[in-house]
Amino acid sequence: MSEGCVRVAVRIRPLLPKEVLHDHRVCVRVVPGTGQVMVGEDRLFTFDNAFGPSVSQDEVYESCVQSLVERLVDGENATVFCYxxxxxxxxxxxxxxxxxxxxxxHAAQDLFLYLAEKRKESDVVDVTVKVSYIEVYREELRDLLQLQTTHKELRIREDERGNTGNQLFLPLHIF
Ligand SMILES: Nc1ncnc2c1ncn2[C@@H]1O[C@H](COP(=O)(O)OP(=O)(O)OP(=O)(O)O)[C@@H](O)[C@H]1O
Known part of the structure; x- marks a missing residue:
């Protein structure tokens, strides 16, 4: 994948059994060896990466996310989202x-692996990992680790330093 700040990959899932049953047809294909997909017969779209239906979860993670987790432990920020x-x-x-x-x-496993390596090779002794798990649906927030919290209690705000955070959410400390 290219090293721009924003990278976009497309993944085409296989037809589901019920779709096969209803005789649905595949209308989008990866052009082999490129980051391109062909919709229908002649509409070509280019991405940083294009994954076809047989590509594994490992391959998607290794191509798109693993290097971000590596760089995270060196202090870089990263965001991955699916739409x-x-x-x-x-x-x-x-x-x-x-x-x-x-x-x-994969990211959770690797994060702890890289942190353990970091602690071995440097004088970092204490590391805290915090996790939040929030669903944003139709502009409303839901804390998936504390389902009893109502969306009215949750707000995403930007502070004076440009950091974005969830005001009332208490992250779970796991390390
Ligand atoms: N790469 C894949 N290989 C095999 N099955 C897949 C793949 N991707 C998705 N599926 C299957 O397709 C169905 C729909 O996928 P999924 O629920 O992840 O969609 P979604 O985008 O999260 O949908 P929603 O927005 O409605 O929550 C599921 O049955 C899932 O198991």
Whole structure:
């Protein structure tokens, strides 16, 4: 993938069994060896990376996210998000819907691995990892670790230093 600040990858999921049953047809294909996808017969779109239906969770993580987690432990910020229409595979790609595990599983594992390496090779002794898990749906926030919190209690604000944070949310300390 190119090293620009914003990189965009597209992932095409396989047809679901019910879609095969209803004789749905694939209308978008990856052009092999490129970051391009072809919609229909002649509409070409270019991305930093294009993944076809047979690409594994590992491959998506290694191509798009792993280097960000590596750089995170050196103090860089990173954001990864999935977008797409309902049913396109966002939850699958991010999370736990597959046996392999998605981006969150891989990133969490690697984060602790890299932190352990960092602690071995430098004089860093104490590290704190904080996790928040928030759903933004139709402009409303939901704290997925504290479901009893109502959206009215949650706000995302930018402070005077440009840091964006969730005002009332208490992160879970896990390390
Ligand atoms: N790469 C993939 N390989 C196999 N199955 C997939 C893949 N991506 C998605 N699926 C399957 O497609 C279905 C829809 O995926 P998913 O629920 O992740 O979509 P979504 O974009 O999160 O939808 P929504 O916005 O409605 O929550 C699920 O049954 C999921 O298991």
């Amino acid at each position: 797409g229409q309902t049913g396109s595979g966002k939850t699958y790609t991010l999370g736990r819907r597959s046996r392999e595990g998605g981006i969150i599983d």
